Amino acid sequence: MEILSVLNLGDFPHTFSKLGMFPVFDVAYYIVSILYLKYEPGSVEVSRRSPVASWLCAMLYCFGSYILADIMLGSSPIDYFQHNSHIVLASAVWYLIFYCPLNLFYKCVAFLPVKLVLVALKEVVRTRKIAAGVHHAHHAYHHGFIIMVIVGYVKGSGVALISNFEQLLRGIWRPETNEILNMSFPTKASLYGAILFTLQEAHWLPVSKSTLILLFTIFMATSKVVMTARHSHGSPFTLVESWVCHLLFGSSLGGSEDDHHHAAAPSPAPKSKEELSDGTRKRKAKKAE
Amino acid sequence: MEILSVLNLGDFPHTFSKLGMFPVFDVAYYIVSILYLKYEPGSVEVSRRSPVASWLCAMLYCFGSYILADIMLGSSPIDYFQHNSHIVLASAVWYLIFYCPLNLFYKCVAFLPVKLVLVALKEVVRTRKIAAGVHHAHHAYHHGFIIMVIVGYVKGSGVALISNFEQLLRGIWRPETNEILNMSFPTKASLYGAILFTLQEAHWLPVSKSTLILLFTIFMATSKVVMTARHSHGSPFTLVESWVCHLLFGSSLGGSEDDHHHAAAPSPAPKSKEELSDGTRKRKAKKAE
Amino acid sequence: MEILSVLNLGDFPHTFSKLGMFPVFDVAYYIVSILYLKYEPGSVEVSRRSPVASWLCAMLYCFGSYILADIMLGSSPIDYFQHNSHIVLASAVWYLIFYCPLNLFYKCVAFLPVKLVLVALKEVVRTRKIAAGVHHAHHAYHHGFIIMVIVGYVKGSGVALISNFEQLLRGIWRPETNEILNMSFPTKASLYGAILFTLQEAHWLPVSKSTLILLFTIFMATSKVVMTARHSHGSPFTLVESWVCHLLFGSSLGGSEDDHHHAAAPSPAPKSKEELSDGTRKRKAKKAE
Numbered sequence: 001m002e003i004l005s006v007l008n009l010g011d012f013p014h015t016f017s018k019l020g021m022f023p024v025f026d027v028a029y030y031i032v033s034i035l036y037l038k039y040e041p042g043s044v045e046v047s048r049r050s051p052v053a054s055w056l057c058a059m060l061y062c063f064g065s066y067i068l069a070d071i072m073l074g075s076s077p078i079d080y081f082q083h084n085s086h087i088v089l090a091s092a093v094w095y096l097i098f099y100c101p102l103n104l105f106y107k108c109v110a111f112l113p114v115k116l117v118l119v120a121l122k123e124v125v126r127t128r129k130i131a132a133g134v135h136h137a138h139h140a141y142h143h144g145f146i147i148m149v150i151v152g153y154v155k156g157s158g159v160a161l162i163s164n165f166e167q168l169l170r171g172i173w174r175p176e177t178n179e180i181l182n183m184s185f186p187t188k189a190s191l192y193g194a195i196l197f198t199l200q201e202a203h204w205l206p207v208s209k210s211t212l213i214l215l216f217t218i219f220m221a222t223s224k225v226v227m228t229a230r231h232s233h234g235s236p237f238t239l240v241e242s243w244v245c246h247l248l249f250g251s252s253l254g255g256s257e258d259d260h261h262h263a264a265a266p267s268p269a270p271k272s273k274e275e276l277s278d279g280t281r282k283r284k285a286k287k288a289e
Numbered sequence: 290m291e292i293l294s295v296l297n298l299g300d301f302p303h304t305f306s307k308l309g310m311f312p313v314f315d316v317a318y319y320i321v322s323i324l325y326l327k328y329e330p331g332s333v334e335v336s337r338r339s340p341v342a343s344w345l346c347a348m349l350y351c352f353g354s355y356i357l358a359d360i361m362l363g364s365s366p367i368d369y370f371q372h373n374s375h376i377v378l379a380s381a382v383w384y385l386i387f388y389c390p391l392n393l394f395y396k397c398v399a400f401l402p403v404k405l406v407l408v409a410l411k412e413v414v415r416t417r418k419i420a421a422g423v424h425h426a427h428h429a430y431h432h433g434f435i436i437m438v439i440v441g442y443v444k445g446s447g448v449a450l451i452s453n454f455e456q457l458l459r460g461i462w463r464p465e466t467n468e469i470l471n472m473s474f475p476t477k478a479s480l481y482g483a484i485l486f487t488l489q490e491a492h493w494l495p496v497s498k499s500t501l502i503l504l505f506t507i508f509m510a511t512s513k514v515v516m517t518a519r520h521s522h523g524s525p526f527t528l529v530e531s532w533v534c535h536l537l538f539g540s541s542l543g544g545s546e547d548d549h550h551h552a553a554a555p556s557p558a559p560k561s562k563e564e565l566s567d568g569t570r571k572r573k574a575k576k577a578e
Numbered sequence: 579m580e581i582l583s584v585l586n587l588g589d590f591p592h593t594f595s596k597l598g599m600f601p602v603f604d605v606a607y608y609i610v611s612i613l614y615l616k617y618e619p620g621s622v623e624v625s626r627r628s629p630v631a632s633w634l635c636a637m638l639y640c641f642g643s644y645i646l647a648d649i650m651l652g653s654s655p656i657d658y659f660q661h662n663s664h665i666v667l668a669s670a671v672w673y674l675i676f677y678c679p680l681n682l683f684y685k686c687v688a689f690l691p692v693k694l695v696l697v698a699l700k701e702v703v704r705t706r707k708i709a710a711g712v713h714h715a716h717h718a719y720h721h722g723f724i725i726m727v728i729v730g731y732v733k734g735s736g737v738a739l740i741s742n743f744e745q746l747l748r749g750i751w752r753p754e755t756n757e758i759l760n761m762s763f764p765t766k767a768s769l770y771g772a773i774l775f776t777l778q779e780a781h782w783l784p785v786s787k788s789t790l791i792l793l794f795t796i797f798m799a800t801s802k803v804v805m806t807a808r809h810s811h812g813s814p815f816t817l818v819e820s821w822v823c824h825l826l827f828g829s830s831l832g833g834s835e836d837d838h839h840h841a842a843a844p845s846p847a848p849k850s851k852e853e854l855s856d857g858t859r860k861r862k863a864k865k866a867e
Contacts, residue, residue, distance in 0.1 A: 046470070051538050052480070053469040074654030076363030082433035099538050144660035164746065168453065173464030175751030180631045181624070191630075249629050249677050335759070340827050341769070342758040365652030371722035388827050457742065462753030 016217075017210035021125055023089060028121030030093040031109050033061040033159075038097055038106065046170045047098045053169055058094035059087070060166050064159030069133050072151050073140055112229070119228050123220040130156040130190060131213055134197040148198040149191075156190025185227065185235045189220060192237070305506075306499035310414055312378060317410030319382040320398050322350040322448075327386055327395065335459045336387045342458055347383035348376070349455050353448030358422050361440050362429055401518070408517050412509040419445040419479060420502055423486040437487040438480075445479025474516065474524045478509060481526070594795075595788035599703055601667060606699035608671040609687050611639040611737075616675055616684065624748045625676045631747055636672035637665070638744050642737030647711050650729050651718055690807070697806050701798035708734040708768060709791055712775040726776040727769075734768025763805065763813045767798060770815070 019025075037043050037057055047054035060067070066080035081087055096105040108114060133155030137148040159166055160179045167174060179187050193216055199205040200212050207215075223236055235241075326332050326346055336343035349356070355369035370376055385394040397403060422444030426437040448455055449468045456463060468476050482505055488494040489501050496504075512525055524530075597603075615621050615635055625632035638645070644658035659665055674683040686692060711733030715726040737744055738757045745752060757765055771794055777783040778790050785793075801814055813819075 048538070050470050050472070051534070052472070053467075056469060070363070072654060072656055074363065074648070074652065074657070076361060076429075076436075078361055078436050078439055079363070081435045081439065082430045084432065084434060087435050101539075140654075141660045143662065145662060146659045146665050147654075147656055150656055150659065168464055169467065169469060171465050171467065171470055173462075173751075175746055176749050178631075178747065178749065180634060180747060181628045181749055183628070183630070245629070249626070250679075337827070339759045339761070340823070341761070342756075345758060359652070363652065365650060365718075365725075367650055367725055367728055368652070370724045370728065371719045373721065373723060376724050390828075457753055458756065458758060460754050460756065460759055462751075 013208070013210040013214040017131075017213045021128060022086070025121050025125050026086065027089060027093065028118045029125040030062050030090045031097070032115070032118050032122040034058050034090075034094050034097045035106075035110060035115070037061045040167075040170075042170055042172060044098070054098060055091065055094060057166055057169055058098075059090065060159050060162070060169075062090040062093075063087075064162060064166075065129055065133075065155045065157070068154040068158065068161060069136070069151050072147075072154055073137065116225050116229060119224050120221040123224050124217050126156055126186070126190070127193065127213055127217040127220055129158075130193045130216075131197050131209065134194060134201055138201045145198055145202060148201060149194045152194030152197055153191050156193055157187045160184065160187050185223070185233075185237075188235065188237060189223070193220075302497070302499040302503040306420075306502045310417060311375070314410050314414050315375065316378060316382065317407045318414040319351045319379045320386070321404070321407050321411040323347050323379075323383050323386045324395075324399060324404070326350045329456075329459075331459060331461060333387070343387060344380065344383060346455055346458055348379065349448050349451070349458075351379040351382075352376075353451060353455070354418055354422075354444045354446070357443040357447065357450060358425070358440050361436075361443055362426065405514050405518060408513050409510040412513050413506050415445055415475070415479070416482065416502055416506040416509055418447075419482045419505075420486050420498065423483060423490055427490045434487055434491060437490060438483045441483030441486055442480050445482055446476045449473065449476050474512070474522075474526075477524065477526060478512070482509075591786070591788040591792040595709075595791045599706060600664070603699050603703050604664065605667060605671065606696045607703040608640050608668045609675070610693070610696050610700040612636050612668075612672050612675045613684075613688060613693070615639045618745075618748075620748060620750060622676070632676060633669065633672060635744055635747055637668065638740070638747075639737050640668040640671075641665075642740060642744075643707055643711075643733045643735070646732040646736065646739060647714070647729050650725075650732055651715065694803050694807060697802050698799040701802050702795050704734055704764070704768070705771065705791055705795040705798055707736075708771045708794075709775050709787065712772060712779055716776075716779045723776055723780060726779060727772045730772030730775055731769050734771055735765045738762065738765050763801070763811075763815075766813065766815060767801070771798075 043054070043057065046057070063080050063086075067077045070079045071077050097109070100106065109118060130152045134148045134152035137144065137151035141147045154161060157179065164174065164178050183191075196205065196212060196216065197209075200207060200209055205212070226232070227234070332343070332346065335346070352369050352375075356366045359368045360366050386398070389395065398407060419441045423437045423441035426433065426440035430436045443450060446468065453463065453467050472480075485494065485501060485505065486498075489496055489498055494501070515521070516523070621632070621635065624635070641658050641664075645655045648657045649655050675687070678684065687696060708730045712726045712730035715722065715729035719725045732739060735757065742752065742756050761769075774783065774790060774794065775787075778785055778787055783790070804810070805812070
């Protein structure tokens with residue numbers, strides 16, 4: 001018996017977990033992802049100099065999670081590219097965001113109310129991807145719990161985990177940081193989500209998968225919408241993480257050797273992918289045009 | 290009915306497309322590839338310090354296209370290394386080019402008339418590889434047209450696409466550029482060739498595969514021979530590309546934000562792999578000995 | 579008839595080659611590997627800032643050989659992570675070495691007599707891995723002798739071959755060197771071992787596999803114990819290598835263009851992974867705490 005059945009959600013979680021992602025949610029995912037690419041310093045210039053490199057980066061932003069998960073499971077990294085309609089759709093979004101006359105499309109989707117809706121839709125897709133990744137890995141390795149976590153994690157984080165190499169494609173190299181050293185909120189949440197979905201898959205969590213998908217989607221969408229609206233870098237995990245890390249590793253995450261700062265918030269990960277103040281980003285993107 | 294049958298080529302395209310590549314054409318391919326490796330600054334020094342690193346680079350130059358295509362299709366990246374005779378042959382060429390007493394072998398094959406023949410033979414192999422790559426991908430993904438283009442592209446471009454990592458093996462790191470950002474002529478031609486062969490495979494091009502192989506080989510061999518003979522960096526695509534890019538992306542490839550230069554030729558990609566003036570290269574290679 | 583049967587070793591080689599590695603030998607392998615990770619400058623700081631990055635590096639140190647071999651043979655790179663008990667064991671070792679109160683565990687295992695025993699046990703595992711790698715590759719490619727050597731080599735060398743990318747995970751980038759350019763003793767020995775085991779697998783070496791495993795283990799364990807005890811960088815191969823390289827490549831390994839130094843020892847590979855003086859390392863590791 002499920003403890004969550006008391007919430008009387010009825011069939012809604014099941015219906016929600018069967019909802020098709022293509023094309024509405026997927027398009028929102030592509031738009032938000034490629035928007036973040038355009039915020040990256042230098043990406044507009046690359047789109048002028050080498051459309052091929054810009055297109056490749058856009059594909060990594062849209063399908064990086066599939067590429068990474070396929071690599072992890074030993075399949076062809078470009079296996080997902082057999083879905084021509086998804087690729088064409090993502091390419092159309094890339095074209096509109098980078099080359100639309102008067103920058104019209106960009107201005108529409110970067111308009112805050114529109115963007116908040118798109119961000120929320122993107123998180124729906126992310127949660128689904130984590131669940132699908134864990135399920136896929138479970139199918140291949142029945143008792144490979146660590147593999148399930150890893151595959152779910154890369155499915156949720158996507159391009160962020162290979163941002164060093166994505167930047168290299170655009171001629172930028174920043175070896176001093178990476179997404180593992182300075183995890184942004186979506187990456188951390190993907191890790192925790194992958195752990196939760198793995199526990200569920202192993203029947204150690206007394207929750208049905210559809211309920212977990214619903215709850216995790218609500219958490220992710222709310223968090224990201226609030227963070228985007230407030231241009232915030234804070235993470236809802238800070239307090240718990242700080243406490244757990246102090247207990248387990250004798251220091252808070254990002255803490256210095258100085259013991260007086262143990263309770264301090266993690267360092268703000270200044271170069272992380274999705275957490276840069278949107279304000280700064282927009283200014284940069286505008287300047288580059 | 291084929292529109293090209295009017296050319297009355299008879300059986301020649303078919304015979305040509307069945308011609309065995311091993312060993313004559315393959316040896317020419319290895320010689321020209323390893324010659325380009327020797328032109329790379331610092332490669333002669335590496336061959337003295339670490340023969341293993343030098344050999345590995347030579348193998349990447351000779352078999353990089355197979356390695357990349359195998360990775361793209363999810364096979365073992367060293368699958369091609371089961372062909373012991375090819376590896377031994379390429380290793381022999383590497384040994385002769387780098388360690389032959391009095392640098393005799395190098396001097397012979399770098400002698401311009403000889404080199405022009407070898408360059409022409411190399412392009413025969415390149416065209417075959419693109420066609421084989423597209424065909425192989427078609428076999429694995431019947432409707433994966435994008436996958437076909439990608440696999441054909443990596444089969445034609447080979448080591449150029451991973452030149453950053455090939456250089457890293459020799460202790461050199463140039464993150465500011467790569468073959469996607471600054472495409473050289475062979476890389477661009479491979480991309481266009483892969484698109485053509487994919488169209489042919491999808492029956493959207495009213496040409497038989499053997500005719501296309503013949504025509505593309507003639508185009509590639511002529512272009513490369515002329516470019517090698519004239520130490521030229523120009524590309525036959527410049528005008529068309531400039532026009533298409535202006536139409537599609539609002540700027541010429543390699544163009545700046547300055548609108549006055551829209552019609553200008555693409556920037557000459559100063560560090561691209563195969564396009565450096567042979568004169569400069571030879572001087573460098575000689576100095577390094 | 580075996581030429582080594584005259585040694586009258588009886589059944590010992592066979593018994594030795596069937597000896598289970600889990601858990602005693604494997605734990606020794608994990609301890610020594612993660613010890614070397616802790617010696618790396620900056621790794622203690624990373625363990626404070628990002629336990630996830632530190633854990634990932636530790637996993638690469640422990641299982642890098644499996645990851646690389648799986649990549650080489652086209653399997654899932656995280657295939658080995660299905661062995662939950664091995665991962666948990668390695669994670670426990672990582673936790674004890676980096677976070678044990680008072681640094682007690684580290685002090686115990688880094689105590690020279692203890693460490694010498696562990697180093698000897700580690701070499702037993704390494705030899706087994708090389709043999710297993712060659713055998714595995716032989717199973718997949720019956721006549722792929724070069725593939726056998728490559729797989730055995732990566733199984734023996736493990737993380738050393740990808741040290742540039744392991745360092746990148748910790749925010750460090752040293753493109754000017756790598757393990758192929760400056761091979762350390764274990765990497766070289768793995769290469770020679772892989773060649774020997776391939777010759778044995780191809781029946782070109784009149785020795786049974788178990789005898790070869792025994793002999794190679796004795797050689798490796800003795801060499802590494804002596805080198806660790808004497809904080810030495812010298813390699814037993816120096817003289818032979820110098821002579822062979824002079825013969826084949828016209829220069830000693832690491833030799834300059836200056837012919838007077840042809841007989842000189844190879845340059846000491848100042849940044850190689852496992853060869854740094856343990857004295858320096860300990861000082862660094864201590865300072866970092």
